[in-house]
Amino acid sequence: MGVVTSVLFAGRNGYKCVNQHESTRGAVALCQSVSSLDGISSSASSLFSGVTKGAGNILKGADDAVEAIFKNIGGEAGEEALEKIASSTGASTKIGAIAQKAVNPLLCVAAGVRVLNDDDQYAALIEETSAMAAMFGTESVMKYARSAITSSTQATTGLAGKTANLLSSSSTIKNLADKASEWYTKLGSSTNGSAKQMLVRIGLDVLFVGGSILAYNLGKKIGEFFSHRGDKEESKA
Numbered sequence: 397m398g399v400v401t402s403v404l405f406a407g408r409n410g411y412k413c414v415n416q417h418e419s420t421r422g423a424v425a426l427c428q429s430v431s432s433l434d435g436i437s438s439s440a441s442s443l444f445s446g447v448t449k450g451a452g453n454i455l456k457g458a459d460d461a462v463e464a465i466f467k468n469i470g471g472e473a474g475e476e477a478l479e480k481i482a483s484s485t486g487a488s489t490k491i492g493a494i495a496q497k498a499v500n501p502l503l504c505v506a507a508g509v510r511v512l513n514d515d516d517q518y519a520a521l522i523e524e525t526s527a528m529a530a531m532f533g534t535e536s537v538m539k540y541a542r543s544a545i546t547s548s549t550q551a552t553t554g555l556a557g558k559t560a561n562l563l564s565s566s567s568t569i570k571n572l573a574d575k576a577s578e579w580y581t582k583l584g585s586s587t588n589g590s591a592k593q594m595l596v597r598i599g600l601d602v603l604f605v606g607g608s609i610l611a612y613n614l615g616k617k618i619g620e621f622f623s624h625r626g627d628k629e630e631s632k633a
Contacts, residue, residue: 398542399435400601402428408605420506427495427502430455434492458491504528516625523619530615531608537563538604544573545580546597 406428413422437455466474478490487493507524514520536559543560563569584593 398597398601398604399432400598401604402432402435404601404605405608406432408609418506418509420502420509424499424502424506427498430458430495431487431492431499434487434489434495437488437492455489455491459489462491462494500532516623519620519623519625522623523616523625526619526622527612527615530618531612533559534611535604535608536560538607540564541573541576542600542604545576545600546593547577547580 406425409421409425409428412418413425433455463475463478466478468474470477481497482490482493485493485496487496507528511517511520511524532555536555540560540563564573580593580596583589583596586592
């Protein structure tokens with residue numbers, strides 16, 4: 397996930413935590429903020445040059461604390477588990493990797509809390525399941541598209557990896573992905589190519605956030621159709 401994506405999601409979830417009183421979203425926003433710092437700390441872009449060193453120092457201290465916790469709790473097994481988590485993400489720090497891994501489970505917890513707090517829990521369960529499935533499914537497709545264009549390794553594990561394997565099996569989709577990757581590579585070799593590529597990555601980050609939100613809302617609407625919540629409210633009226 398790109399830095400801009402993490403920043404935008406952190407802001408959105410922080411807003412929901414404060415204004416819609418979803419406390420679980422606060423934990424999601426915190427993880428996404430840490431993920432943002434991780435991305436900034438490893439960025440060679442001049443866009444983040446002013447804060448790269450500071451972010452790296454903050455996360456270095458957090459990494460030391462995390463390593464000590466895993467070692468004290470699990471010994472060598474704990475250290476191995478931490479290394480496995482770190483190597484399964486594109487994060488540059490261990491705390492950043494843990495933050496990335498924690499986001500989706502916390503989003504699921506937040507959805508579960510919304511279901512429990514709803515007056516019609518059966519309808520809410522259908523709606524949230526539909527919304528989250530649509531969101532995660534769409535995100536996995538967008539991760540594949542991003543990795544195909546920018547030659548990153550984001551879509552190699554989990555649902556994103558399975559989606560990548562599925563989509564790559566189509567010769568038409570693979571040809572489109574190859575052409576997009578070629579265009580991105582040529583863009584980098586043009587005048588001010590690195591700046592242009594950075595703008596493309598920022599645009600993909602923004603599209604990712606917008607697509608995720610749109611997919612969630614659409615999935616929620618589909619869920620509402622099958623839950624018949626509107627029918628129940630009309631019958632009460």
